[in-house]
Amino acid sequence: xxxxxxxxxxxxxxxxxxxxxSMDLLVKLGESFDAERLVPVTxxxxxxxxxxKDFWDMFTEDxxxxxxxxxxxxxxxxEKWKEWGLSLAGNWEKEHxxxxxxxxxxxxxxxxTCAEYLLGIFPRKGDIVPMAGSCMQVANNSLFGARxxxxxxxxxxxxxxxxxxxxxxxxxxxxxxxxxxxxxxxLDVSDWTMAHYHCLGYYIGSQVPGFKxxxxxxxxxxxxxxxxxxxxxxxxxxxxxxxxHIVGTTPEAPTLEAALGNNKPQQVIRVGKREMxxxxxxxxxxxxxTVEHVTFGCPHATIDEIGRIAxxxxxxxxxxxxxxxxxxxxxxxxxxxxxxxxIEKAGGHFLPACPSIANPFTRADIAGDKQAKxxxxxxARSAHYIASVCGVSVFFGxxxxxxxxxxxxxxxxxxxxxx
Amino acid sequence: xxxxxxxxxxxxxEGEAVVYNGPFAFLGDLNPVTGLICMPRHKxxxxxxxxxxxxxxxxxxxxxxxxxxxxxxxxxxxxAAIICLESEPVLSGAVIATEIPTVDCPEVNVLELIKTGDxxxxxxxxxxxxxxxx
Numbered sequence: 001x002x003x004x005x006x007x008x009x010x011x012x013x014x015x016x017x018x019x020x021x022s023m024d025l026l027v028k029l030g031e032s033f034d035a036e037r038l039v040p041v042t043x044x045x046x047x048x049x050x051x052x053k054d055f056w057d058m059f060t061e062d063x064x065x066x067x068x069x070x071x072x073x074x075x076x077x078x079e080k081w082k083e084w085g086l087s088l089a090g091n092w093e094k095e096h097x098x099x100x101x102x103x104x105x106x107x108x109x110x111x112x113t114c115a116e117y118l119l120g121i122f123p124r125k126g127d128i129v130p131m132a133g134s135c136m137q138v139a140n141n142s143l144f145g146a147r148x149x150x151x152x153x154x155x156x157x158x159x160x161x162x163x164x165x166x167x168x169x170x171x172x173x174x175x176x177x178x179x180x181x182x183x184x185x186x187l188d189v190s191d192w193t194m195a196h197y198h199c200l201g202y203y204i205g206s207q208v209p210g211f212k213x214x215x216x217x218x219x220x221x222x223x224x225x226x227x228x229x230x231x232x233x234x235x236x237x238x239x240x241x242x243x244x245h246i247v248g249t250t251p252e253a254p255t256l257e258a259a260l261g262n263n264k265p266q267q268v269i270r271v272g273k274r275e276m277x278x279x280x281x282x283x284x285x286x287x288x289x290t291v292e293h294v295t296f297g298c299p300h301a302t303i304d305e306i307g308r309i310a311x312x313x314x315x316x317x318x319x320x321x322x323x324x325x326x327x328x329x330x331x332x333x334x335x336x337x338x339x340x341x342x343i344e345k346a347g348g349h350f351l352p353a354c355p356s357i358a359n360p361f362t363r364a365d366i367a368g369d370k371q372a373k374x375x376x377x378x379x380a381r382s383a384h385y386i387a388s389v390c391g392v393s394v395f396f397g398x399x400x401x402x403x404x405x406x407x408x409x410x411x412x413x414x415x416x417x418x419x
Numbered sequence: 420x421x422x423x424x425x426x427x428x429x430x431x432x433e434g435e436a437v438v439y440n441g442p443f444a445f446l447g448d449l450n451p452v453t454g455l456i457c458m459p460r461h462k463x464x465x466x467x468x469x470x471x472x473x474x475x476x477x478x479x480x481x482x483x484x485x486x487x488x489x490x491x492x493x494x495x496x497x498x499a500a501i502i503c504l505e506s507e508p509v510l511s512g513a514v515i516a517t518e519i520p521t522v523d524c525p526e527v528n529v530l531e532l533i534k535t536g537d538x539x540x541x542x543x544x545x546x547x548x549x550x551x552x553x
Contacts, residue, residue, distance in 0.1 A: 028515045032427050052489050134482045152485030155512035211507040240479040240507050285459050388447040388458045
């Protein structure tokens with residue numbers, strides 16, 4: 001791989017071990033994909049809490065403040081967890097605080113969200129923004145036209161440390177045309193909610209072999225943001241899709257021809273009632289209808305979502321615990337609007353955490369004996385990770401069904417009438 | 420028998436093969452504490468990948484796969500080596516960072532050739548898969 005003189009010195013350890021190790025990882029990864037060179041980043045995004053402590057220490061060793069911006073993924077909140085009586089919360093405190101202190105020393109910005117675009121931090125078309133989190137990777141690629149390749153949490157730290165990323169995959173414009181075409185067949189989407197789009201995205205992700213871009217046609221033009229986002233972010237959960245063009249909605253897909261780069265698709269994936277029904281069933285992993293926890297905000301909730309949940313919870317009391325994953329600024333806006341108070345009065349909680357992989361209520365290694373043994377969600381991503389990472393029962397349904405489950409403690413969700 | 424392949428992550432390791440005709444995610448599919456496949460309704464649910472040569476199609480899933488791989492490796496519960504048809508950047512980053520010898524793009528379809536239980540040596544640095552017998 002071609003390296004500039006400065007990059008060679010970074011690799012040789014002239015700027016310390018952290019930069020050396022980071023550069024070594026980027027170069028090895030780039031070489032395995034025949035990348036010609038590294039490219040400078042517009043900004044980068046890491047996760048300090050998901051990063052193992054030994055890896056974090058090794059890769060940030062002697063690293064000075066970076067000239068480029070770095071932001072961060074959803075975080076842990078051991079103090080809040082303790083306040084809520086979660087038995088093993090204390091185990092997480094020291095490591096979290098140490099990594100956070102180092103993070104701030106690096107001059108990095110404490111955004112703590114997987115939906116930074118809601119804070120006004122979003123890429124412009126063509127920006128190169130290596131990042132942790134397959135969910136924001138696919139959102140930034142698809143909804144904003146950023147050039148983001150698929151990348152892991154550890155590699156994204158290396159990219160943030162070096163301010164470089166290998167010129168490979170979706171960073172290269174000609175790799176961004178869709179190779180797979182999704183056609184909706186005989187599906188009326190007029191009454192679809194976010195959960196329906198999550199379900200569709202989850203099915204598409206499972207059908208695409210590999211990680212080439214996808215184009216989805218047949219949806220109404222200018223699909224509302226929440227729906228477009230739900231559709232694209234579910235794909236890298238069941239698969240590895242990191243760029244999905246929604247024809248008539250996303251910036252690189254004004255037409256189908258533009259999304260395909262005037263090429264013929266390698267594969268056509270047809271989705272009808274049967275596929276939707278089977279996927280909805282697959283996302284439900286439960287036997288007994290008792291619900292102990294309800295989670296929203298995967299990806300982090302928009303203000304509209306919080307407003308709808310608050311409207312459904314007005315004057316109600318919850319039987320289950322409820323977590324809404326949201327960034328601190330969006331939570332502040334919800335508080336200003338009076339919605340956060342309604343939700344908290346009912347018994348719900350907000351956290352700038354990942355409510356799926358790091359949900360403190362469903363994780364046995366955080367909640368201990370207080371662990372909820374079942375959770376309801378309207379996010380396919382949450383359903384997938386809560387079932388697998390936390391090993392508890394999962395109910396998947398609409399926002400309204402989930403709120404009802406939180407109030408009654410019972411699951412009354414129904415299979416949608418696919419039209 | 421030797422099969423040529425493309426190096427993803429350097430090194431050499433050997434073990435019994437576990438063959439799965441589908442994509443794999445270190446986060447969600449594998450329990451890093453036990454080394455067993457933990458995804459509900461997965462075809463291999465409950466099977467161990469510890470010190471095995473895991474053969475599958477490609478990577479998938481969250482960017483957290485590399486920290487999950489790191490945890491599995493630290494617990495001594497990671498596969499010994501990986502062979503896949505075509506790697507993708509999250510899987511490649513995970514195996515490079517955790518130093519699990521890995522190859523992809525084998526010259527023949529290993530999903531048909533290698534059976535679960537076969538003894539396989541992966542010389543990743545040389546880009547060679549050696550089938551040592553059943």
